[in-house]
Amino acid sequence: MVIIFCFDCGAKRELKVPKPSKDGKARCKRCIQKRSSKNYYSTEIGKQKLKLKKQRHEKTPSARLRQKRYRESKHGKEVRKLLNLKFRKSEKGKELARKRMKKRYWSNPDYYRLKGLSCFYKCEIGLLKEVKERDKICQFCGTDENLTFDHMHPVSRGGGTSLFNLQVLCLSCNSFKNDKLFTSGKYPAMVVGI
Numbered sequence: 578m579v580i581i582f583c584f585d586c587g588a589k590r591e592l593k594v595p596k597p598s599k600d601g602k603a604r605c606k607r608c609i610q611k612r613s614s615k616n617y618y619s620t621e622i623g624k625q626k627l628k629l630k631k632q633r634h635e636k637t638p639s640a641r642l643r644q645k646r647y648r649e650s651k652h653g654k655e656v657r658k659l660l661n662l663k664f665r666k667s668e669k670g671k672e673l674a675r676k677r678m679k680k681r682y683w684s685n686p687d688y689y690r691l692k693g694l695s696c697f698y699k700c701e702i703g704l705l706k707e708v709k710e711r712d713k714i715c716q717f718c719g720t721d722e723n724l725t726f727d728h729m730h731p732v733s734r735g736g737g738t739s740l741f742n743l744q745v746l747c748l749s750c751n752s753f754k755n756d757k758l759f760t761s762g763k764y765p766a767m768v769v770g771i
Contacts, residue, residue: 583608585622694726700738712745723748731756 581590584602633640647653664670682689688702691709695702705726714721727746730736733756746754 581605698726698738698743704738704740704743707740708743708745714745715747715750716744717746717750717754720747725751727751727754730758734758 579591581603582588583590583605585604585608588605590605648657665674691702691705695705698705708726715724724745725748727744728736728738729742729744732738736742
């Protein structure tokens with residue numbers, strides 16, 4: 578048996594094998610449990626430790642350099658990515674994303690409308706811009722309201738999304754045309770049964 582005095586509380590303890598802590602100081606079982614518990618930092622010693630920890634991590638030049646190195650390291654990037662994902666899934670993150678998207682959309686609404694359509698048609702935004710500049714009105718009735726893009730040769734019948742296969746139609750003409758084929762020309766006649 579070995580008699581030790583606890584470093585924290587000063588109590589006299591008898592131990593078979595003395596086990597010093599990481600800092601090399603002997604402590605009794607009760608004090609070790611206190612240190613590991615959640616309430617440790619509410620004690621006087623815990624408060625001092627916290628104060629020292631904060632002082633170490635102040636924004637000194639060496640601390641800034643250390644933080645920068647950590648951020649640029651592989652592990653730091655992975656941790657940052659995980660934290661960002663967690664934040665995006667939270668309610669606050671979703672709300673901020675909505676506000677940001679709204680602000681971005683209203684800064685250039687035409688671009689973001691075309692971007693959404695380009696995802697739908699699986700083509701580039703530039704292609705839709707060219708078609709829009711080429712056909713400024715509906716190719717069937719000649720109106721300039723509720724304009725949509727249409728495939729002359731329908732996709733369901735093997736048509737592709739290209740500059741020569743896209744045209745601008747109003748919503749009613751587009752729904753009337755549906756997946757029918759038309760002959761070429763400004764206001765083409767319908768070809769039935771193909």
